[in-house]
Amino acid sequence: MPEQPTGAVALTVRSLRKNFGKFVALDGVDLSVRQGERRAVIGPNGAGKTTLINVLGGQLVGDSGSVMLGTRNLMKKYPHQMSRLGIGRTFQISSTFPRMTVFDNMLSAHVCSASWWFSLSAGRLKRIKDEVMSELEIIHLDRMADQVVEDISHGDRKRLEFGMVLATKPSLLLLDEPTAGMGLQERHELIDLVLKEVTRRKLTLVFVEHDIDIVFKAAEHITVMALGKVFAEGKPEEIAKHQGVQEIYLGG
Amino acid sequence: MxxxxxxxxxxxxxxxxxxxxxxxxxxxxFYMLGAFLTYQLYPHILYRTVPGFYITIILCGLIVAVLGLLFEVLLMRRVYHTEHLMQLVVTIAGVLIIRDLVKVIWGVNEAASPVPDALAGAVVIGGNYIPSYQLAMVAVGIVVLILMYAALNYTRAGIILRAATDDRGMVALLGINQAYVFSGVFFVGSFLAGVAGGLAASFEAVDYLLDTRVIINAFIVVIIGGLGSLSGALIGAIAVGVLKALGLLWVPEISFVGAYLLVAVVLMVRSFRRSVE
Amino acid sequence: MTEANPPSRPLDVDSTAVNWKLTGVLVALTAIALFVLDPRSVFAITEVMIFVLFASALNLVLSYSGMVSFGHGVYFGLGAYGIALTVARFDWPIWAGLMAGPVLATIAGLVYGFLSVQLTFIYAGMLTLACAEVTFGIAHQWFSFTGGESGITGYVVTRLGLSPEMFGLTVLIVVTVSLLLLWRIVHSPLGLVIRAVGENPMRAGAMGHNRKTIQLIAFTISGFFSGVAGTLYGVFHGNVFPDYVGAQFTLDGLVMVLLGGLYSFSAGIYGAVIFKLADNIVSHYFELWELVIGIILMSVIILSPAGIAGYVNRLLEHLRRRTHA
Structure with missing residues (x-):
């Protein structure tokens, strides 16, 4: 039984709009996610899911509307500011440091989010070595620590990216298609890992996902988007029964 | 001019x-090669006549175009998949190699190619004497402009080239071999450089340092006009030509710095416009 | 792909320490060479050391920060102009002039860097070129202040009046300390953040670091060390000319780094040594030395993008495995 979300509102999006030239990507999106909630955002291609995640992560700037994290306005903030405010995200195509080793990737994540990132002391790096290794253990990459990321598999890279985001100690986690391009078994392993860590660290999770099995397994609430708007919202069982949603997915 | x-x-x-x-x-x-080749070949091709002049220039343009093609096929093609920096280095290495080869073949002294006799005079237009050669060059410029416009808009190859500029992926989707497009553009680009060098041979001192002088000016033009834009190149060339003329007229010291300040300002304005979007 | 983008050496937290043994041996050998070789060689070694520092400073920008600079001669040359102008025009004492060189270069790095990081890759590179040419123009045209084309000469006694050997030793000490500092920076938390931004600004951004800020930090640091090298060069020759901030020094620096091999700390060291050796030896016997450099450069890029550092690292790796086995 998934827990009922009870905490305060973590993320509030009000009438968010974003145009690319004449194309309306977000046409007044409203969204409210409670603390500790696990929210899936689904919808057909071009519904605006990734645009929404990119606005929340700061990679894109919304044209109008508001995005609030708790009581803090996030509109027009840069990605690095979003990160400092506790928003961690992964990208649809996993984004890591390809020329570094797995270990250095994780180390970078630690250092980037540390308050002493400008330090010149190598001792600082040595001192967090064990911590970095244990972070790698969590995502089952400790044995590959010395491998260069360019050489590891797609799935491993996705897992590494997720681990790196965790290492920045976010309070809100945004995952853009965390299981895209993976095999069936690998997908479920990854989402189990995500659920375990999200529960353990009491994180708020917002994720975009196409695999409907994964969505129903992981989400407490589902937001269905279509044509840049929120089309429907509710618990998984409500969405499953929703007439319109079935039409979008089946009838198009 | x-x-x-x-x-x-x-x-x-x-x-x-x-x-x-x-x-x-x-x-x-490649521009410099065009200039030296014209200097070398013109005496053998209807020397000092106008048709000989045009034939020489086009011939030199073609020779340079073939060299440009070889440069692309033998060297550049191997580094497209690497980072931009590596590509730049290959072209820089090309500069060094060509410069020394030019030194070996033509020495370090200045070379000059004569203006065709028929174009040596001047024409009176509105009370001013304008050298015929300058008019002939403007004519060449206009002809090339029209030819390029026509080629880019009405020939299949030109349309593919424009498509490639807008969206590289699309060309691949159309089932066109991207390698041909790249080779083609080096061929055409080098041809233009060779022709320009051939024209310049008659009014500019040609020596082995011409390459850096001209590439820097070309960069200024291209950046002011916008990288990748042909009409931009035209506007940029006119802007720089006017700026240089004005600068040389009024404050000679500033003309050089002025062109670069303009480049810096143009780049900065672009960046701010982009970040506002 | 792997071959084209040679992996940066694993950081391996335990090996961030300086290899004191190797450093000591190299420094000692150089010092001995300064005192036993003929004056011509001492002159050449001193010059090589100065360029090792310049190339290593440029390497910080090229290999680690993900930027390109087509105007690094500026920061080198301003080091020399810094001391020349303050001493010759404002009557500053020599020691203050020696400080002024690197400071002027740092300020230029900060200002031009600030402008350049607003743009990305090739546009940023073009802006560094434009800034460099503007600086060159000023040095070249402002006759009453910079001395124009004839530069400023005689503002200090050549080599500060030291014997060639003692000056060489001074340069050796300054360059060694500077390289150790650069090593410290590259292998520190800050260095890791610079590398992260250089390799993937989007990922680094999503983890709390603004590309512009970090690249500006790297560029300014590089400007400082280039300025140190330039100050040494100015004092070495006792003069300064507009060419010091010009395109030739920029190009030489770029060639050195790429010859040495991107993504390796030692790129600047190998590159400068080989480049200057070729300059001194090849140009002595063979006039077409640019041709030689061009061909070497082309072969390095096409056959082994990791450069000389890549070869040496592979060789060392090979030797280490054999001794372990």
Missing amino acids: EGVTLFLIASGLTLIFGVSLVINFAHGS
Whole structure:
């Protein structure tokens, strides 16, 4: 039984709009996610899911509307500011440091989010070595620590990216298609890992996902988007029964 | 009059960048080769006549175009998949190699090619004496402009080239071999550089340092006009030509710095416009 | 792909320490060479050391910060102009002039860097070129202040009046300390953040670091060390000319780094040594030395993008495995 979300509102999006030239990507999106909630955002291609995640992560700037994290306005903030405010995200195509080793990737994540990132002391790096290794253990990459990321598999890279985001100690986690391009078994392993860590660290999770099995397994609430708007919202069982949603997915 | 050669060389540079995203430092070297080849060949081809002059220039343009093609096929093609920096280095290495080869073949002294006899005079227009040669060059510039416009808009190859500038992926989707497009654009770009060099041979001191002088000017033109834009190259060439003329007229010291300040300002304005979007 | 983008050496937290043994041996050998070789060689070694520092400073920008600079001669040359102008025009004492060189270069790095990081890759590179040419123009045209084309000469006694050997030793000490500092920076938390931004600004951004800020930090640091090298060069020759901020020094620096091999700390060291050796030896016997450099450069890029450092690292790796086995 998934827990009922009870905490305060973590993320509030009000009438968010974003145009690319004449194309309306977000046409007044409203969204409210409670603390500790696990929210899936689904919808057909071009519904605006990734645009929404990119606005929340700061990679894109919304044209109008508001995005609030708790009581803090996030509109027009840069990605690095979003990160400092506790928003961690992964990208649809996993984004890591390809020329570094797995270990250095994780180390970078630690250092980037540390308050002493400008330090010149190598001792600082040595001192967090064990911590970095244990972070790698969590995502089952400790044995590959010395491998260069360019050489590891797609799935491993996705897992590494997720681990790196965790290492920045976010309070809100945004995952853009965390299981895209993976095999069936690998997908479920990854989402189990995500659920375990999200529960353990009491994180708020917002994720975009196409695999409907994964969505129903992981989400407490589902937001269905279509044509840049929120089309429907509710618990998984409500969405499953929703007439319109079935039409979008089946009838198009 | 520099404006015409500047436009020719800049349009080649911008075409190559637009399609292959390579900033070709060796482009100035191809220009220099065009100039030296004209100096070398003109005496053997209806020397001092106008038709001989045009034949020489076009012939030299073609020779340089073939060299540009070889440069692309033998060297550049091996580094497209690597980072931009590596591509730049190959073109810089090309500059060094061509410069020393030019030194070996033509020495370090200045070479000059004569203006055809028929164009040595001047024409009176509105009370001013305008050298015929300058008019002939403007004519060449206009002809090339029209030819390029026509080629880009009405020929299949031209349309593919424009498509490639807009969206590289699309060309692949159309089932066109991207390698041909890249080679083609180096061929055309080098041809333009060779022709420009041939024209310049008659009014500019040609020596082995011509390459850097001209490539820097071409960069200024291309950046002011916008990388990858042909009409931009035209506007940039006119802007730089006017700026240089004005600068040389009023404050000679500032003309050089002025052109670069303009480049810096143009780049900064672009960046701020982009970050506002 | 792997071959084209040679992996940066694993950081391996335990090996961030300086290899004191190797450093000591190299420094000692150089010092001995300064005192036993003929004056011509001492002159050449001193010059090589100065360029090792310049190339290593440029390497910080090229290999680690993900930027390109087509105008690094500026920061080198301003080091020399810094001391020349303050001493010759404002009558500053020599020691203050020696400080002024690197400071002027740092300020230029900060200002031009600030402008350049607003743009990305090739546009940023073009802006560094434009800034460099503007600086060159000023140095070249402002006759009453910079001395124009004839530069400023005689503002200090050549080599500060030291014997060639003692000056060489001074340069050796300054360059060694500077390289150790650069090593410290590259292998520190800050260095890791610079590398992260250089390799993937989007990922680094999503983890709390603004590309512009970090690249500006790297560029300014590089400007400082280039300025140190330039100050040494100015004092070495006792003069300064507009060419010091010009395109030739920029190009030489770029060639050195790429010859040495990107993504390796030692790129600047190998590159400068080989480049200057070729300059001194090849150009002595063979006029076409640019041709030689061009061909070497082309072969390095096409056959082994990791450069000389890549070869040496592979060789060392090979030797280490054999001794372990």
